[in-house]
Amino acid sequence: MSLHHVRRGAGSPLLLVHGLGAGLQSWDPIIDELAAKREVIAVDLPGFGQTPPLSGDVSIAALTDSVAQFISEQGLEGVATAGQSMGGRIVLELARRGGGGDTVSLAPGGFWSDRELAVFGYTLRPSIALVRALRTRLPALLGNPVSRSALLAQLSARPWSLTPQTVLPDLLGLADSPATDPAMDALTKGPKQQGAPLGSVPGRVTIGWGRRDLVTVPRQAHRAAxxxxxxxxxxxxxxxxFPQWDAPHEAAELILTGTH
Structure with missing residues (x-):
């Protein structure tokens, strides 16, 4: 399967892999800053954005396979990668397999305890259902800082400071993407993320984590490390x-300094 993608900028290539939500539009808050220094290739994973869903079962392994195939098709062997949330897990899995180059992973999934994983499923699934129920009212609700803060309390440390344009694509993606529910099943029912022995990854690895992350809680960062x-x-x-929401400049700088 060929992944829909966009290319921006010039320089050493950098592949961006999104999490649950808007597809490649999830990178809109920082893609201009990244593309000012690098050639940025941002993909829509299968079932998100403009890429059709997978024909078989959705799993983290299958989604990673689709990215690895894209890298091969585009002649991007050794490309630096950055991902967030589920995408952060996918780029770590690529590195574990020995693919890609330098890796920056923001708030990756896959490092929950069993209890944390249950809480993740029990809280995020109702949040997705709520977004779907309110879909037609989302622009108006996000335009008000009070209702915006209520809607985004699980996802952002400072939701009142965000613009509707920043967050609306991801919420609509959660509501509309055909892969949202299968990907949630992959995250909550599939295996946890495997690690990589010292010296086995192909490039530098940087893991970024929000101190106020309520989805992948901060203690999971130490397990990832x-x-x-x-x-x-x-x-x-x-x-x-979402570091690209709450700390966009810092997130872009981390990606740029963590890859070459």
């Missing part, structure tokens, strides 16, 4: 699950 002992761990002090 233990699983990937080559990784450098970066903390975003006033940040929830």
């Amino acid at each position: 233990d699983a990937f002992p080559d990784a450098a761990l970066h903390w975003f002090p006033r940040c929830g699950h």
Whole structure:
């Protein structure tokens, strides 16, 4: 399957892999800053954005396979990668397999305890259902800082400070993407993320985590760092699950300095 993608900028290539939500539009808050320094290739994963869903079962392994196939098709072997949430897990899985180059993973899934995983499923699924129920009213609700804060409390440390244009694509993506529910099943019912022994990854690995992340809670960062002992761990002090929302300049700088 060929992944829908956009290319922006010039320089050393950088592949962006999104999480649940808007597809490649999830990177809109920082893609201009990244493209000012690099050639940015942002993809829509299967079932998100403009890429058709997978024909078989959705799993993290299958989604990673689709990215690996895209890298091969585009002649991007050794490309630096950055991902957020589910995309952060996918780029770590690529690195674990020995694919890609330098890796920056923001708030990756897959490092929950069993209890944390249950809480993740029990809280995020109702949030997705609520977004679907309110879909036609989302622009108006996001335009009000009070209702915006209520809607985004699980996802952002500072939802009142965000613009509707920043967050609306991701919420509509959660509501509309055919892969949202299968990907949630993959995250909550599939295996947890495996690690990579010291010295086995192909490039530098940087893991970024928000101190106020309520989706992948901060204690999971230490498990991720233990699983990937080559990784450098970066903390975003006033940040929830989406660094590109809450700390866009810092997130862009981390990606640029963590890859070449």
